[in-house]
Amino acid sequence: MKQTYHPGPLAIAVAASVAAMLPLIWAGVSALRPSAEIFQYLSPLSIRTLVPTQITFDNIVALWSGQFARAMFNSALVTALTVAIGLVICSMAAFALAALNYRGRSVVFTAMIVSFLIPFDSIAVPLSQVFRDLDLQNSYAGLILPGIGNGLAVFLLRQFFLGIPRELSEAAMVDGLGWFGIFTKIYVPLSKPALIGAGLILFVFQWQAYLWPLLIAPNPDYHVASVSIASFAGQYDVDYGQMFGGAVFTALLPMGVLLVFQRYFIASFASTGSKD
Amino acid sequence: MMTAHSSSQDTATAHKAAAAPKSHRTVSEGAVAAIFLAPAIVAVLVLRIWPTGLALWQSFHVGAAGRFGLANYTFLFSDPSFHDALAATLLFSLIVNPFQIACALGLALVLNRDLPAGPLWRTLVLLPVAVPQSVSAIIMGVVFRPDGPANALLATIGLPAQGFLTTPEQALYTIILIVSWIGVGYWTTFLLAGLKEIPAALYEAAVIDGANSWQQFRFITLPQLRRPLTFVLVADTVANFLVFAPVQILTKGGPQGSTNLIMNDIYARGFLSGDMRGAAAETGILVAIVVIIVAIQFRMMTGAKSE
Numbered sequence: 024m025k026q027t028y029h030p031g032p033l034a035i036a037v038a039a040s041v042a043a044m045l046p047l048i049w050a051g052v053s054a055l056r057p058s059a060e061i062f063q064y065l066s067p068l069s070i071r072t073l074v075p076t077q078i079t080f081d082n083i084v085a086l087w088s089g090q091f092a093r094a095m096f097n098s099a100l101v102t103a104l105t106v107a108i109g110l111v112i113c114s115m116a117a118f119a120l121a122a123l124n125y126r127g128r129s130v131v132f133t134a135m136i137v138s139f140l141i142p143f144d145s146i147a148v149p150l151s152q153v154f155r156d157l158d159l160q161n162s163y164a165g166l167i168l169p170g171i172g173n174g175l176a177v178f179l180l181r182q183f184f185l186g187i188p189r190e191l192s193e194a195a196m197v198d199g200l201g202w203f204g205i206f207t208k209i210y211v212p213l214s215k216p217a218l219i220g221a222g223l224i225l226f227v228f229q230w231q232a233y234l235w236p237l238l239i240a241p242n243p244d245y246h247v248a249s250v251s252i253a254s255f256a257g258q259y260d261v262d263y264g265q266m267f268g269g270a271v272f273t274a275l276l277p278m279g280v281l282l283v284f285q286r287y288f289i290a291s292f293a294s295t296g297s298k299d
Numbered sequence: 300m301m302t303a304h305s306s307s308q309d310t311a312t313a314h315k316a317a318a319a320p321k322s323h324r325t326v327s328e329g330a331v332a333a334i335f336l337a338p339a340i341v342a343v344l345v346l347r348i349w350p351t352g353l354a355l356w357q358s359f360h361v362g363a364a365g366r367f368g369l370a371n372y373t374f375l376f377s378d379p380s381f382h383d384a385l386a387a388t389l390l391f392s393l394i395v396n397p398f399q400i401a402c403a404l405g406l407a408l409v410l411n412r413d414l415p416a417g418p419l420w421r422t423l424v425l426l427p428v429a430v431p432q433s434v435s436a437i438i439m440g441v442v443f444r445p446d447g448p449a450n451a452l453l454a455t456i457g458l459p460a461q462g463f464l465t466t467p468e469q470a471l472y473t474i475i476l477i478v479s480w481i482g483v484g485y486w487t488t489f490l491l492a493g494l495k496e497i498p499a500a501l502y503e504a505a506v507i508d509g510a511n512s513w514q515q516f517r518f519i520t521l522p523q524l525r526r527p528l529t530f531v532l533v534a535d536t537v538a539n540f541l542v543f544a545p546v547q548i549l550t551k552g553g554p555q556g557s558t559n560l561i562m563n564d565i566y567a568r569g570f571l572s573g574d575m576r577g578a579a580a581e582t583g584i585l586v587a588i589v590v591i592i593v594a595i596q597f598r599m600m601t602g603a604k605s606e
Binding site for chain 2 (some may be wrong): 024033035037039040042043044046047049050056062063065068072074078111112113115116118119120123124125126127129131133134135136137138139141142144145146148150152153165168169171177180197202206226227230231232233237238248249250252255256257263266268269270273274275277278280281283285286289290
């Protein structure tokens with residue numbers, strides 16, 4: 024059968040792709056042209072709006088020799104540690120909520136997921152007082168800790184663990200494996216897709232964080248990328264070239280991660296949203 | 300006789316020996332669970348319960364002596380800034396959620412079709428979903444400057460320049476466009492995942508029965524998509540309730556309080572005006588609203604059988 028395409032849906036798909044990418048492309052181009060040119064070729068719109076007369080790396084060099092380099096390093100460190108520690112804590116909790124049988128399991132499950140589903144930002148202001156009392160302001164621990172417990176990650180891992188037959192654990196126990204061995208040698212190796220999905224959830228949460236780093240780490244030494252680029256916008260004389268450069272670099276890393284793990288990302292969405 | 304007796308005793312001992320580790324195991328399974336759960340429970344207590352409790356505690360205490368009272372709440376409900384924040388948040392929610400979900404549904408339906416270079420378009424729409432809202436605010440804030448590309452585009456197609464973020468009439472709608480740049484792609488991903496799970500056989504049967512594309516959408520797609528759609532509706536509502544970065548970076552709640560969404564109002568109350576108890580009371584109200592929405596969300600994530 025010959026496939027016929029309607030032009031309408033294709034036009035919408037192309038338009039949506041352009042709308043999704045164009046602001047980033049414009050920001051990227053602006054970061055690579057002399058600052059004076061950024062607003063020069065806007066009106067009327069022409070090919071010059073998106074094609075610089077000359078390409079300069081001055082903005083990028085200035086950006087990376089300033090505060091932003093430190094902020095990018097902070098973001099990468101904080102996010103990597105959040106994903107690593109968060110995966111350990113969330114998968115352990117999910118194991119206890121899926122593989123082990125005991126009274127009150129469903130109560131613990133409900134209480135934990137509902138507590139974690141309360142969006143973090145809604146309690147960020149009082150939590151910042153708690154963290155100040157614990158002397159965690161302007162520290163990596165203060166930035167990392169809120170990201171390590173994530174309800175969606177626990178939920179996703181538990182759903183996956185529930186699909187692993189209990190007979191496997193029982194057979195392993197006959198072979199002399201304890202519960203910790205069953206967790207590390209059976210559940211974790213079998214759950215790679217769910218672990219990647221949960222890791223992405225933890226990653227996105229921490230990389231996007233803005234309110235919390237603003238509250239808990241006002242010292243520029245502990246600024247993360249999202250706070251650092253916002254501080255460009257707050258300056259009296261905004262350096263648009265550097266600001267756009269910072270915004271594009273802050274966007275590129277999650278886009279790269281998503282490009283690599285796209286399949287797992289969509290699968291994890293499907294399991295939180297649509298599965299019965 | 301003796302042999303029989305001793306053998307039955309042996310069996311009993313053997314039974315006991317076999318039963319012992321089993322009963323030991325059922326007892327310790329709860330203990331093992333406690334160990335595995337401990338870090339997550341500590342995290343829940345410190346990161347969710349403690350701050351919520353602290354906010355409630357602070358919100359019910361007034362004056363230098365810190366006596367118990369409702370004054371923080373009565374003040375809040377008489378404060379025009381809080382009224383404006385509630386009104387702005389309500390208006391924002393009523394527009395941004397239907398707008399994003401309608402766009403996401405339309406886009407998911409389009410991207411689910413068999414298009415030329417289909418995976419390319421899906422990837423391009425998906426890519427920005429992990430971009431932080433602060434990045435969106437930074438870039439789109441300049442796009443919507445009066446001398447920025449948005450007005451340049453309007454001029455090119457012969458439309459008058461708009462004020463966007465600089466006028467109280469348009470600022471909130473501009474914020475809606477800014478958060479939707481990333482938001483629409485994000486929710487599209489959920490709906491696309493839901494569409495993929497609808498069995499193709501349903502559509503094939505409908506085509507044989509002579510159903511047109513509207514009828515297929517109305518009687519197959521929509522009912523089959525009900526769960527992911529409701530999930531997206533609830534999760535989107537919660538997320539948009541807490542929009543903060545674009546407001547704090549671009550408008551600080553202005554002009555004339557028109558973009559003073561509730562998270563910005565709490566932040567400004569606590570950290571710019573120094574009224575931590577007022578901020579705590581407002582946090583209490585926010586958490587109460589959010590808990591209701593979250594309870595619905597949890598039911599939908601787990602309770603499929605309640606139909």
